[in-house]
Amino acid sequence: MISGAEIVIRCLQEEKVDCVFGYPGGSVLHIYDALFKQDDVKHVLVRHEQAAVHAADAYSRSSQRVGVALVTSGPGVTNTVTGIATAYMDSIPMVVLCGQVPTQYIGQDAFQECDTVGITRPCVKHNFLVKDVKDLAITIKKAFHIAATGRPGPVVVDIPKDVTAQMCEFDYPKTIQMRSYNPVVKGHLGQIKKAVQMLQEAKRPIIYTGGGVILSDAADKLTQLAKKLDFPVTNTLMGLGGYPATDRQFVGMLGMHGTFEANNAMHYADVILAVGARFDDRVIGNPEHFSSEKRRVIHIDIDPSSISKRVKVDVPIVGNVADVLDEMLKLLDGGCKTDPEVADWWKQIDEWRGRKSLAYRQSNHIMPQYVVEKLYEVTGGDAFITSDVGQHQMFAAQYYKFDKPRRWINSGGLGTMGVGLPYGMGVLMANPDAQVACVTGEGSIQMCIQEMSTCKQYGLPVKIINLNNGMLGMVRQWQEMFYSKRYSQSYVTSLPDFVKLAEAYGHVGMRIEKPEDVEPALRKAFTEHKDDLVFMDFIIDPGANVFPMVAAGKGLTEMILAEEL
Amino acid sequence: MRHIISILIENEAGALSRVAGLFSARGYNIESLTVAPTEDPSLSRMTILTSGSDDVLEQITKQLNKLVDVVKVVDLSEAAHVERELMLIKVRATGKDREEMKRMADIFRGRIIDVTESTYVIELTGASTKLDSFIAGLDAGLILETVRTGVCGIGRGDRILKV
Ligand SMILES: Cc1cc2nc3c(=O)[nH]c(=O)nc-3n(C[C@H](O)[C@H](O)[C@H](O)COP(=O)(O)OP(=O)(O)OC[C@H]3O[C@@H](n4cnc5c(N)ncnc54)[C@H](O)[C@@H]3O)c2cc1C
Numbered sequence: 001m002i003s004g005a006e007i008v009i010r011c012l013q014e015e016k017v018d019c020v021f022g023y024p025g026g027s028v029l030h031i032y033d034a035l036f037k038q039d040d041v042k043h044v045l046v047r048h049e050q051a052a053v054h055a056a057d058a059y060s061r062s063s064q065r066v067g068v069a070l071v072t073s074g075p076g077v078t079n080t081v082t083g084i085a086t087a088y089m090d091s092i093p094m095v096v097l098c099g100q101v102p103t104q105y106i107g108q109d110a111f112q113e114c115d116t117v118g119i120t121r122p123c124v125k126h127n128f129l130v131k132d133v134k135d136l137a138i139t140i141k142k143a144f145h146i147a148a149t150g151r152p153g154p155v156v157v158d159i160p161k162d163v164t165a166q167m168c169e170f171d172y173p174k175t176i177q178m179r180s181y182n183p184v185v186k187g188h189l190g191q192i193k194k195a196v197q198m199l200q201e202a203k204r205p206i207i208y209t210g211g212g213v214i215l216s217d218a219a220d221k222l223t224q225l226a227k228k229l230d231f232p233v234t235n236t237l238m239g240l241g242g243y244p245a246t247d248r249q250f251v252g253m254l255g256m257h258g259t260f261e262a263n264n265a266m267h268y269a270d271v272i273l274a275v276g277a278r279f280d281d282r283v284i285g286n287p288e289h290f291s292s293e294k295r296r297v298i299h300i301d302i303d304p305s306s307i308s309k310r311v312k313v314d315v316p317i318v319g320n321v322a323d324v325l326d327e328m329l330k331l332l333d334g335g336c337k338t339d340p341e342v343a344d345w346w347k348q349i350d351e352w353r354g355r356k357s358l359a360y361r362q363s364n365h366i367m368p369q370y371v372v373e374k375l376y377e378v379t380g381g382d383a384f385i386t387s388d389v390g391q392h393q394m395f396a397a398q399y400y401k402f403d404k405p406r407r408w409i410n411s412g413g414l415g416t417m418g419v420g421l422p423y424g425m426g427v428l429m430a431n432p433d434a435q436v437a438c439v440t441g442e443g444s445i446q447m448c449i450q451e452m453s454t455c456k457q458y459g460l461p462v463k464i465i466n467l468n469n470g471m472l473g474m475v476r477q478w479q480e481m482f483y484s485k486r487y488s489q490s491y492v493t494s495l496p497d498f499v500k501l502a503e504a505y506g507h508v509g510m511r512i513e514k515p516e517d518v519e520p521a522l523r524k525a526f527t528e529h530k531d532d533l534v535f536m537d538f539i540i541d542p543g544a545n546v547f548p549m550v551a552a553g554k555g556l557t558e559m560i561l562a563e564e565l
Numbered sequence: 566m567r568h569i570i571s572i573l574i575e576n577e578a579g580a581l582s583r584v585a586g587l588f589s590a591r592g593y594n595i596e597s598l599t600v601a602p603t604e605d606p607s608l609s610r611m612t613i614l615t616s617g618s619d620d621v622l623e624q625i626t627k628q629l630n631k632l633v634d635v636v637k638v639v640d641l642s643e644a645a646h647v648e649r650e651l652m653l654i655k656v657r658a659t660g661k662d663r664e665e666m667k668r669m670a671d672i673f674r675g676r677i678i679d680v681t682e683s684t685y686v687i688e689l690t691g692a693s694t695k696l697d698s699f700i701a702g703l704d705a706g707l708i709l710e711t712v713r714t715g716v717c718g719i720g721r722g723d724r725i726l727k728v
């Protein structure tokens with residue numbers, strides 16, 4: 001017989017969890033004590049529970065494993081909510097273990113009690129309250145199973161303190177059967193055949209792929225399929241890296257800040273093959289405008305509720321991307337005959353490409369796009385790039401060419417400022433030798449800046465690329481364009497001296513103000529200071545805007561393009 | 566369009582709030598909701614009366630199916646089914662109204678299940694429209710209290726919702 005706390009740790013060991021991100025407190029003291037007595041599961045002590053969850057989330061995103069966070073009851077839990085919702089919106093598998101007040105106190109407004117299951121219910125894939133130590137192991141098993149299968153997502157396990165003290169036999173089930181939870185994996189063969197036929201008849205095809213390709217680890221299969229068909233490929237923000245960005249067939253990201261060629265190709269395509277992408281409102285623009293063009297849509301998604309939610313689908317295929325693509329590839333092995341008119345379509349696409357929609361204005365100041373381009377060069381295109389939310393995020397997405405999946409780590413669905421630095425920590429815990437850069441803004445970085453302390457403690461050499469415009473730039477851009485330049489509360493004053501701040505935390509700080517210093521500074525950071533956290537404060541042109549842009553309510557082809565070129 | 570959704574769901578603490586939360590979070594209608602354990606006490610059966618376009622209904626069933634605790638979902642109103650609702654209604658029954666109330670209850674095949682000098686409690690089962698007509702047929706001033714269970718329904722013939 002072992003204690004509930006020991007059971008928790010044993011479960012983590014059984015799940016091969018090598019690291020949890022957390023913060024202790026009264027209700028989890030038994031668990032922390034059990035953690036202390038073993039070495040298999042490392043613990044990263046963050047400085048705020050929000051960061052624990054973000055880090056666990058990025059641990060997942062950057063590997064194929066499930067990230068784990070451990071927090072105490074009450075404020076510990078409420079601090080995690082932003083992180084849980086962030087992971088939920090992007091379908092990231094994660095398990096959050098929360099302490100709870102002892103079972104006999106639940107419902108009595110006990111010290112540090114909150115209704116964890118109730119508070120987190122709308123932003124988890126599932127959650128559990130464990131009331132009996134006999135249910136503990138099986139519940140944790142279920143949590144990992146649910147988090148990682150089907151459409152992935154965060155699962156919360158709420159564990160009262162007395163349960164962690166009670167003794168019980170430990171028996172960890174190898175597999176789990178749940179009558180109420182059986183996600184579909186294989187796609188319907190008839191539908192797949194129909195889809196393949198439709199693809200071969202397409203004259204103006206586009207392959208539009210999203211986060212599902214990354215989550216399904218299907219980038220290779222997608223690439224094979226696209227190569228066989230010689231079709232253009234576009235990625236959503238969440239799908240970047242699902243297809244090599246440096247390949248000729250890649251037309252760039254689509255959507256609100258997508259390229260001219262991607263948005264036009266998407267709009268005027270006669271057949272769309274949507275793979276693990278959910279036709280988000282930031283992707284298709286005004287739905288009426290989008291549906292004004294006649295086309296046929298094939299949609300592969302593991303979640304039936306993603307299909308025909310916002311756009312009517314002609315050939316729905318419910319299944320795991322990797323499995324469905326396998327079937328498609330097999331069918332195409334029998335001979336792939338692409339419609340000859342696709343050649344004309346390519347001509348059209350190349351014409352759109354000629355518009356060079358990512359060209360940007362030059363200035364005496366550092367342009368943010370230029371920093372990202374140089375970052376790409378200096379890191380050989382092989383870094384993990386985490387980001388926050390704002391203009392800098394879009395610049396990173398547009399100008400860092402992701403050739404591999406799981407390298408682009410950002411909050412797409414919830415758009416959570418503050419994720420960047422903890423995301424960098426999570427990536428480094430999962431990929432200890434990787435180059436990791438966090439492309440952020442002076443607004444976002446301050447939302448979790450305390451984590452520089454965690455980075456010091458665990459030697460996590462995140463390179464912070466602060467694209468400092470002294471503005472909540474994304475907000476400022478909207479105000480400039482849609483509110484007649486009334487810059488209400490989008491100017492950030494009283495910024496700290498980030499160099500000194502980094503130094504105060506024991507790190508290296510650099511301030512870069514001239515375009516010619518950008519590259520040398522980056523090189524220095526990634527060579528001389530390879531093993532240091534370097535806070536690089538790039539003072540950028542405060543007026544730089546993100547283009548192309550599809551304004552709210554506008555159609556996908558009604559893009560605003562860069563002003564003066 | 567009016568739809569009756571039947572759900573088989575694990576009889577776990579919090580299962581009801583997951584369903585109710587889903588409806589409110591996504592802005593779906595709930596006109597009525599009933600729930601109770603089935604003959605297998607590990608399962609509950611829930612009936613939700615809702616309304617919405619075909620697209621909304623498609624999302625409702627898909628989203629319900631996505632809930633980890635939900636075992637099965639059917640839209641009963643898609644095919645032949647029977648539906649019933651139970652109402653208990655307390656009415657003033659004095660003077661000439663006493664006889665009139667009894668007569669009304671008989672006409673609607675209701676039963677008087679509680680009697681005092683001045684009140685009756687009438688139990689009435691049937692389609693919701695029948696309960697509505699009963700209420701409409703009474704002098705509103707005589708109705709003291711009503712309680713309705715909301716609709717529950719079951720498929721006809723071989724249409725069976727079971728694990
Ligand atoms: C400031 C800002 C600007 C933005 N601008 C843009 C923009 O210009 N363009 C853009 O694209 N986005 C943009 N976004 C992001 C946008 O909000 C959405 O997050 C994003 O478009 C969703 O990407 P997705 O469709 O790939 O879906 P995801 O959220 O990644 O969802 C993945 C889909 O794949 C499915 N899936 C998961 N696993 C599997 C599997 N194994 N097999 C099959 N299917 C699976 C899921 O069910 C889901 O439907 C922006 C966000 C912010 C914050």
Ligand SMILES: Cc1ncc(C[n+]2csc(CCOP(=O)(O)OP(=O)(O)O)c2C)c(N)n1
Nearest residue numbers: 390391392417441442443444471472473474
């Ligand atoms: C937690 C949170 N609060 C508010 C917002 C709204 N918001 C989106 S972008 C942005 C500005 C971000 O500023 P900064 O980090 O400096 O990036 P920039 O746009 O200047 O590159 C704001 C406030 C958000 N996405 N997240």
Ligand SMILES: [Mg+2]
Nearest residue numbers: 441442471473
């Ligand atoms: Mg800024």
